[in-house]
Amino acid sequence: MIKAKELTKMYDKGYAVKNVSFELSPGKCVALLGPNGAGKTTTLKMISGLIAPTKGEVKFSEKKGGDIRQHIGYLPQHPQYHGWMTAVEFLVYVAQLSHISKKEAIKQSDRLLKRVGIAEAKNKRIAKFSGGMKQRLGIAQALIHKPKVLLLDEPVSALDPIGRRDVLNLMEELKQETTLLYSTHILSDAEEASDEILLMHKGTIVESGPLHQVKKQNQIDKISLRFTENMEVYADQIANMETVTKTEVKKQVLHVHVNNIHLAREQLLEKANEEKWPLLQFEVGQTTLEDLFMKVVNEHAMEDNL
Ligand SMILES: Nc1ncnc2c1ncn2[C@@H]1O[C@H](COP(=O)(O)OP(=O)(O)OP(=O)(O)O)[C@@H](O)[C@H]1O
Ligand SMILES: [Mg+2]
Incomplete structure (x- = not known):
């Protein structure tokens, strides 16, 4: 056309x-x-x-x-x-x-x-x-x-x-x-x-x-968590897990990108249970178009700064 x-x-x-x-x-x-x-x-x-x-x-x-x-x-x-x-x-x-x-x-x-x-x-x-x-x-x-x-x-x-x-x-x-x-x-x-x-x-x-x-093509599995308090403390702990590739806190939600969704879910729930995390929300999903948009813009911004 x-x-x-x-x-x-x-x-x-x-x-x-x-x-x-x-x-x-x-x-x-x-x-x-x-x-x-x-x-x-x-x-x-x-x-x-x-x-x-x-x-x-x-x-x-x-x-x-x-x-x-x-x-x-x-x-x-x-x-x-x-x-x-x-x-x-x-x-x-x-x-x-x-x-x-x-x-x-x-x-x-x-x-x-x-x-x-x-x-x-x-x-x-x-x-x-x-x-x-x-x-x-x-x-x-x-x-x-x-x-x-x-x-x-x-x-x-x-x-x-x-x-x-x-x-x-x-x-x-x-x-x-x-x-x-x-x-x-x-x-x-x-x-x-x-x-x-x-x-x-x-x-x-x-x-x-x-x-x-x-x-x-750009989708990444992710788990989103919301806590009643001290989000950063849990973000630090989660970032060290082997299934986790990235953590990010946005609008009071901790987004965790993972490379093995089943294992990561299991490990996170186990840890949450053992350590009695004050969880408000636990959601398994995938990155959205907005995540892709942010990724593209950030990658290019990083290239510009090199
Ligand atoms: N008439 C013009 N003279 C000089 N520069 C211009 C002119 N029109 C646009 N630009 C520049 O070209 C670039 C692209 O502008 P454009 O308006 O196409 O962007 P856009 O994606 O529509 O942005 P927005 O989401 O803000 O509407 C910008 O850097 C803008 O400053
Ligand atoms: Mg425009």
């Missing part, structure tokens, strides 16, 4: 994006992940045709001449509006920019405002909209010309938990009709809503592929 080849963007201070290549296949929902400044927005802008790459190209497989932008819907990270316009006026205006007739534009606007859940505000001035309502209007705007590819830059970051849920559900529906690439730094959303991930760091893709595959 869309092929990005060695996309590169340089600004005065250096590379914002460097040699990024990937393919978006039809009907897939792909999450573009990465910390602040990783190059997500720059990549999306180059694909949407809003900025020109310094090097590399974007190919659209169904392109039969004409501007590829007619096939692409784009939600910017910080959508800007004329506050004096109403939602419906704005959508009709955007539709007409895409050469849609006024009659059809009004019909489409009504349909889309319902779809994104702000139909009751159709005649309200955008200046009076909340952040979440503006975000929903932005999604409606991106869909007005029935694009084949939808690019959403941080579609859920500004939303409250209910709005987030609504937009994630909407994205789930939209991926039946369009190919969807969206950026986020909320990893649980990516785990929930995407088929594939592209993980960016400092302008390059450091990890990519189907979500389950990336998770499987």
Whole structure:
């Protein structure tokens, strides 16, 4: 559907994006992940045709001449509006920019405002909209010309938990009709809503592929423990065990990475029992996408410091 080849963007201070290549296949929902400044927005802008790459190209497989932008819907990270316009006026205006007739534009606007859940505000001035309502209007705007590819830059970051849920559900529906690439730094959303991930760091893709595959390749067994007190004392004791590869205290939970989950569980429970540890929680599981994200970012930070 869309092929990005060695996309590169340089600004005065250096590379914002460097040699990024990937393919978006039809009907897939792909999450573009990465910390602040990783190059997500720059990549999306180059694909949407809003900025020109310094090097590399974007190919659209169904392109039969004409501007590829007619096939692409784009939600910017910080959508800007004329506050004096109403939602419906704005959508009709955007539709007409895409050469849609006024009659059809009004019909489409009504349909889309319902779809994104702000139909009751159709005649309200955008200046009076909340952040979440503006975000929903932005999604409606991106869909007005029935694009084949939808690019959403941080579609859920500004939303409250209910709005987030609504937009994630909407994205789930939209991926039946369009190919969807969206950026986020909320990893649980990516785990929930995407088929594939592209993980960016400092302008390059450091990890990519189907979500389950990336998770499987990077998954480490871990046991999480919570104590009523003195977490650090137990962390020190546990770190010395032969099945333990790493310990880390985060938000009052001690995360223990292990190389033999069955043996480690047995040993830890035995020790807890013998020494009467004041345990509140004992959970056996695996590392999450968030753990992978932190690992990648930390590894690169360490390389930079060498
Ligand atoms: N117009 C510009 N001029 C100069 N540098 C820029 C410009 N736009 C982006 N950059 C730089 O390029 C890098 C990537 O920025 P980008 O906005 O693509 O990151 P991002 O992954 O979207 O970050 P965030 O999560 O904060 O939205 C950053 O170092 C940024 O400072
Ligand atoms: Mg961004």
